[in-house]
Amino acid sequence: MKSLLEQLPAILADGRREAERVMERAEGNYRIGLQTRELVIPSKDSNWRDLFRGGDRADAVPTNRLIYGDNLLAMAALLAGGEQGGSLRGMADLIYIDPPFDSKADYRTKLQLPFGEIEQKPTTIEQYAYADTWSDGTASYLSNIVPRLALMRELLSDRGSIYIHLDWHVADYVRVVADAIFGSDNFVNEICWKRSDAKGDSAQGSKHFGRVHDVILFYSKTSDRIWNPLYVPLSDSYVEGFYKYRDPDGRQYKLENMLGPGGAAKGNPVYEVMGVTRPWRYSKERMSKLIEDGLVIQTRPGTVPMQKKYLDQSKGVQVGTWWDDISMIRGWSSEKVGYGTQKPEKLLERIISASTNPDSLVLDLFAGSGTTASVAEKLGRRWIVSDLGKPACMIARKRMIDQDAKPFLYQHIGDYQVEQMRSTLGTRFRIGDLAEIVLGLFGALPLPVEENPNKNMGRLHGGKTLVLADSPNKMTGLTTLRRAIEIRDNLMGGWDKVIVLGWNFSPTIGHDIQALGQSDRLEVLVIPPDLLDRLKKKGQKLKADEVRFSSLQYLKMGQVSRSADGTEESLSLEIANYVLLSPEALSLDDANREKLQTVIGTDPMALIEYWSVDPDYDGEVFRSVWQDYRGNTENDDDPYRVMTTARLSGLPKKEGPRRVCVRVVDVFGFEAEAVVEVA
Template structure:
C-alpha cells in the first residue's frame, strides 16, 4: 500500500516492513489446505484466489458464512481492479463462485451476503437459487460524498438466507438493542418494560431489519484500515451473535482486511477467511493479533448493543457520579 501522511491522532491500522516480514509467514496458501485436516484452515487466513481455495476446503464445514463480495462497481483493491459490468455479466460472475461457497455451509447453517442498491437484485437472484431467503437487512451507511443530481447513496443491504428454514440457529436475545426511554411509562408506580438506573432509563428492544446504529470505520477508530470497503465490526458482531454459537465456525470467502475473522475471534467463535490480496490478508492477521489483548467492539458492551452515542453518555454519567 502507498505510504500516506497521516494526522497525529490517526489510528488507522497499517503494515510496517517489520509487520510484513512477520505476518507473511502466518498466511496459508491454497496448496497447504487439506479438507481432511481442519488444522490447516480453521483459525487461519488463506491468501489465495477463491476458486483455487474452495476445492481444498471440505463441504459443510461452516456454521455461518458472511460474504462481502465486490459490488458491481469499478474499484481498485490495492492494485487488483474489479470493473463494473453489465447486469448479465455480473450474474455470471456470481454464478462462478456462489454455488460452490454454499456447499461449504452446514445443513443447519446461515449465510449473509452484502450488497448495494445496484447489485442487490443480482444477489437476490443468486441466493434464492441455492438457499431460502428469510430477510433483507438494510443498514444506514453514513459515509461518502453527496450527489449533485441524485440522492446520496446512504444504505446497503444484507441478504439473510439458510439451507433449512425449519432448522437453523437464531439468538434474538444476543442482538437486542438497549435504547434510552424518552417518555417512561409506569404501571403501579413501577417501570413497565424498561429499567430505571442512576445514569438513565433504558429498554432492551428487539432488532428490526433496518439498522441505523452503525458507524462506518474512519481514521480515528482503532479498527480502521485502508481497505476501501471495510465493514464495521459492530455490523458483523450482530450477524455472528445472532446466527452462531460460541465455538462455531465463521467463514468469509472475501475476507478483505479481516473484519469477519476478527469479530469471530473476539466473540469466541472459530474462523476461516480467504483473501486474494496479500497485504489485506496480512492486515487481517495483524488485527487478529491485536484482538489477543483487545476484544472490545465499538457500540457493543455489557452483552448488549447500545443505541448510537448512548453508551458514551452512560460512561460519562457514571464517571461524574463516582466519589
C-alpha cells in the same frame, strides 16, 4: 442483444455447471490443496513456548486459517479436505461475504514510506480477476458470483446462514440468483445498513437522493437455522411515551395488550378474565399465574385487562431490518487499519452473535481487512477467511497478531498456476505446452525435439545461452539449479550460460544461488505470477514485449547468536539487508517507481512490511513465534519501519545446533527467507 433478464437462466445454468465441476474434482483423484506458508503464533501468547517442549511438535493443527488466493480454488480445497483435516462440506454455520460491487471503484493501495507515499495499482492478478468480473457489466458479475454462491451453499451446515453484503449496483440481481441457489423459501431478511449520513453531493452535479445504505441479503440453508435474538436499548422517547406508570416504590412499567393475534380463528384460547371474554394469547393456567403475581391490570370495570411489563425487566427492542445504529468506519476510528472497504466490527458482531453458537465455524471468502476473523476470534468462534489480494491478507495477518489471536495458519492455494492453466486449456493441458509458451514469451527458440522431449528448453538468438523453464507444480530450488548447471555444461557440447525461469521457489533460493558461486554463468528469473491469468484473457495473442521476467528478492542475515541459562536459552538475530524484487515487475507509474528507487538506494530495510522468526525450524512448517511489522509500536516507536533485531528468551534448551528460520514480507507482498544453523 439479450436483456439481463433473458440472460439469467443461462448464467445460472453455467454457474451451477462450474460449481459441479469443482465438486467433482474435490471428490476425485485430482484435488486442489492448500500450502501452509506459516503457522502464526502471536508472540504475546504466553503459551507459545509449550509448542517446543517435550520434543514432539505435532500438536493439534489450528482450525483458524487465512488463505491467500482465488476463493473459487480456496473453496475447492476446503471441500476436498487434506492434511489439515477432512472436507468442510456442511461444516460452516455462518458465511459472511462482502464482494466488490462497484465496477468503477478504485482499489489502489497507498503505501506510506519514510520518503513519502507510494501509490500501487492492484497486482496484475487482481486486475485481471476484477476485469473478468466486470468485462461484460452486471452479467459478468453474476457469472462470477453464481458458482461461488453454489459452493458456499455446499459449505454451509444444515443450521447455517449466509449474509451477502451488497449495495444498489447489484443487490436486486444477486437477490434473484441467490433465490434460485438457496431457495426463495430460505430467504430470511433484506437488511438495510445505514452506513453513512446524508450525502450532500448535489454541488458536484448529482441528480439523485443521497445513497446512504447498503443491503445485506440473509439466507439460511434450512428452516432450522441457528438463531439468537438480539436487542437494542429502548430510546428515551420510547420509555417516556410507554413506561408512564409507576408502582408506589417508583418502579416503572407499561401496559401491554394480551389479546391473541388473529383471534379464535388462529387457535387462541377463549375464556373469561375479570368479566371480559376474549381470545387470549396465553393459556388459562398461565393467565391465572400472571393474575396471582399481580401482573394483570384492569383500569376500570369492563375494560380489557392488560399485562404489566416492568422497565427493569425489558431486554430492549428486538433488532429489526433497519440498522441505523452502527456507524461506518470514520477517519478517527481506533479500528481503522488502512483498508478502503473495511467494515465496522459492530456490524459483524451483530451478524455473528445472531447466527452462530460458541462452537460454530465462520467463513468469509472476500476477507478484505479481516474484520470477520477479528470479530469471530473475539467472540470465541472458529474462522476461515480468504482473499485474492495480497495487501488484504497482509493487513489481516497483522491485525490478528495485534489482537493476540490464538495460533492460526496462513495458507496459499497449491498448484495455482496448474489449476489456472487447466481451466484455460481444459483436457488439452500439458505441462510441456506451458513451458513452450513461457520460452516463446521470453524470446527463446526451442531446442530440437530429440534433445528437448519435455519442450522446456530453448536458446537465446545469436549466442550460447541456454534457457530452462521449470514446471509450475515444482519448487525451483538447489536440485533444479544443479541440474541446470549439468545440462549447461554437457548438453549439445555445452553452453556459456543457463537462465532458469521459475514459478515457485524454495525459500532458500537466494542462498542457494550464492552458495553455487556461478553468478556469471547462472541466472534465475521469476515468471510473472499473473501470466496464466493474462493468457486466459488474451490467449496466444500475448506478445513477448508485454511480459517482464524479474529477478528474485533476497534476504541477508547479520549476526545470530544463542546463549544458555539453566534449562532455557535465548536467541538474538539481526537482518543485515533486504534486496527487493525488480521494481520493473511492480504495478507502478513512473513517478512512483522513481520514489521507490530512492528508497531502494538509501533505505532498503524500510521496504520490509513484516518479518517473523521460527527458532526451531523443522524444514516443513514455518512456525512464527516472534513477529514485528510496520505500524507495531510496541517493539519500537517508528510506525514506518520494523526493528532489524529480534531477541527471543525462554526457549527450551536444545542440545546441538539450532536451525533458525527468518521470513520477510515486503510492502508489495513479496517474500524472502533465510535459514541459519546456530551452534
